[in-house]
Amino acid sequence: MSKKLYINIIALILTSCVSNSRVEPELITPNLRETSRALQAVALADTTAFERLAELCDTFGHRLSGSQSLEDAIDWILTEMEADGFDNAHGESVMVPHWVRGNEELHMLEPWEENLAILGLGGSIGTPEEGITAEVIAVSDFEELARRKDEVLGKIVVYNAPFTSYGKTVTYRYRGAIEAAKYGAVASLIRSVTPKSLNTPHTGGMTYADTVKKIPQAAITVEAAEMLHRMTKRGQAPKLHLKMEGQTLPDTESRNIVLEIRGSEKPDEIIVMGGHTDSWDVGQGAMDDASGCVASWEALRLIKTLGLKPKRTIRVVFWTNEENGLRGGKAYAEDHKDENHILAIETDGGVFAPEGFGFTGPDDMREKLQQIASLLEPLGAGKIFDSGGGADISPLTNAGVPGMGLRVDGSTYFWYHHTAADMMTMLDRDEFNKCVAALAIMAYSVSEME
Numbered sequence: 001m002s003k004k005l006y007i008n009i010i011a012l013i014l015t016s017c018v019s020n021s022r023v024e025p026e027l028i029t030p031n032l033r034e035t036s037r038a039l040q041a042v043a044l045a046d047t048t049a050f051e052r053l054a055e056l057c058d059t060f061g062h063r064l065s066g067s068q069s070l071e072d073a074i075d076w077i078l079t080e081m082e083a084d085g086f087d088n089a090h091g092e093s094v095m096v097p098h099w100v101r102g103n104e105e106l107h108m109l110e111p112w113e114e115n116l117a118i119l120g121l122g123g124s125i126g127t128p129e130e131g132i133t134a135e136v137i138a139v140s141d142f143e144e145l146a147r148r149k150d151e152v153l154g155k156i157v158v159y160n161a162p163f164t165s166y167g168k169t170v171t172y173r174y175r176g177a178i179e180a181a182k183y184g185a186v187a188s189l190i191r192s193v194t195p196k197s198l199n200t201p202h203t204g205g206m207t208y209a210d211t212v213k214k215i216p217q218a219a220i221t222v223e224a225a226e227m228l229h230r231m232t233k234r235g236q237a238p239k240l241h242l243k244m245e246g247q248t249l250p251d252t253e254s255r256n257i258v259l260e261i262r263g264s265e266k267p268d269e270i271i272v273m274g275g276h277t278d279s280w281d282v283g284q285g286a287m288d289d290a291s292g293c294v295a296s297w298e299a300l301r302l303i304k305t306l307g308l309k310p311k312r313t314i315r316v317v318f319w320t321n322e323e324n325g326l327r328g329g330k331a332y333a334e335d336h337k338d339e340n341h342i343l344a345i346e347t348d349g350g351v352f353a354p355e356g357f358g359f360t361g362p363d364d365m366r367e368k369l370q371q372i373a374s375l376l377e378p379l380g381a382g383k384i385f386d387s388g389g390g391a392d393i394s395p396l397t398n399a400g401v402p403g404m405g406l407r408v409d410g411s412t413y414f415w416y417h418h419t420a421a422d423m424m425t426m427l428d429r430d431e432f433n434k435c436v437a438a439l440a441i442m443a444y445s446v447s448e449m450e
């Protein structure tokens with residue numbers, strides 16, 4: 001070997017060593033890597049949490065704020081947490097809105113008779129007892145409604161706004177009744193906010209304005225909205241009879257659930273993670289969001305089961321009243337404002353195959369999280385996305401706490417969202433367990449960060 005070649009080889013070895021040590025994530029100690037493997041193994045082999053999720057859903061059903069089923073579910077969860085050996089699980093009182101749906105029906109009288117599926121939107125007023133009978137004006141969007149404002153008086157407005165993104169399309173749910181009432185409509189029906197429908201109506205929150213008359217508002221199915229729109233375009237005049245009994249009762253008391261493992265070295269630095277206990281009053285609220293709650297709980301239980309002693313406090317919170325008030329998230333942020341939350345993680349996008357975490361926060365923390373995310377690659381969840389958070393943690397993140405949301409393959413999430421089909425059957429145990437593993441590894445690793 002010539003001397004020059006020898007020197008070149010040595011130089012090559014040296015540079016490859018240097019570059020290797022640069023790409024190797026420095027935060028990931030052999031110990032942490034080992035723990036992460038153990039958490040993943042135990043999470044993926046587990047059946048406890050998925051069975052517990054099913055028991056919660058099957059025993060208590062849907063859990064709208066103000067309902068007895070929500071409070072009974074909270075009692076059961078607290079008892080189960082104690083049975084897990086946690087001695088600090090407790091409820092924190094929150095006053096929540098209490099809207100009740102009552103009975104509702106939508107009957108098409110012309111051009112042929114049919115009962116159409118509806119779900120009143122949360123917060124809607126009811127119709128007069130005898131119901132509302134009126135002709136339909138169907139529009140594609142608010143612009144068309146404004147253009148045709150002279151045709152609206154005394155009619156039922158049908159918004160047939162196709163799903164683009166949830167954020168954009170949901171405007172019709174929030175503001176539909178306000179815009180329709182401005183021009184004298186007697187009721188508002190929105191096309192359900194979903195990219196896919198099997199004639200399933202989707203409920204959700206809505207608003208009124210103090211300055212505009214309140215009219216009842218409900219969601220109809222994509223199929224019905226398109227049909228009514230086609231009819232009116234053809235010059236037919238569909239006539240509907242709508243009856244709704246929705247009403248808002250006085251606020252009632254609910255609770256956030258708080259559970260934690262105190263940090264062994266920095267107990268005052270808190271990583272909070274969770275989801276929301278309440279749901280809409282249809283289906284089981286299995287996906288939205290019993291699954292996010294139970295996955296977070298299970299992540300903490302596994303950390304405890306493995307006998308790990310996180311350096312920082314890992315706290316699980318199940319917020320109440322996310323769906324129609326966000327009172328739980330607001331109350332938690334207010335009640336715990338003097339504590340030092342270093343990260344807030346929310347799981348409220350379903351527990352499908354995890355892809356990583358969305359993160360909003362400082363760049364140096366993002367860099368550390370990217371290193372931690374390398375531990376999630378075996379789960380297919382090794383990405384840190386540009387932004388992340390969640391509704392319940394928004395009062396924290398708005399106050400400057402770094403926020404994170406578990407990211408999953410959400411391609412079917414809105415098919416089930418806020419419908420009677422949000423039941424255990426649409427969840428998959430292996431995907432759920434992967435989410436548990438990702439949450440456990442992320443929370444534990446952050447608790448160990450220098």
Ligand SMILES: [Zn+2]
Pocket residue numbers: 276288289322348
């Ligand atoms: Zn939710």
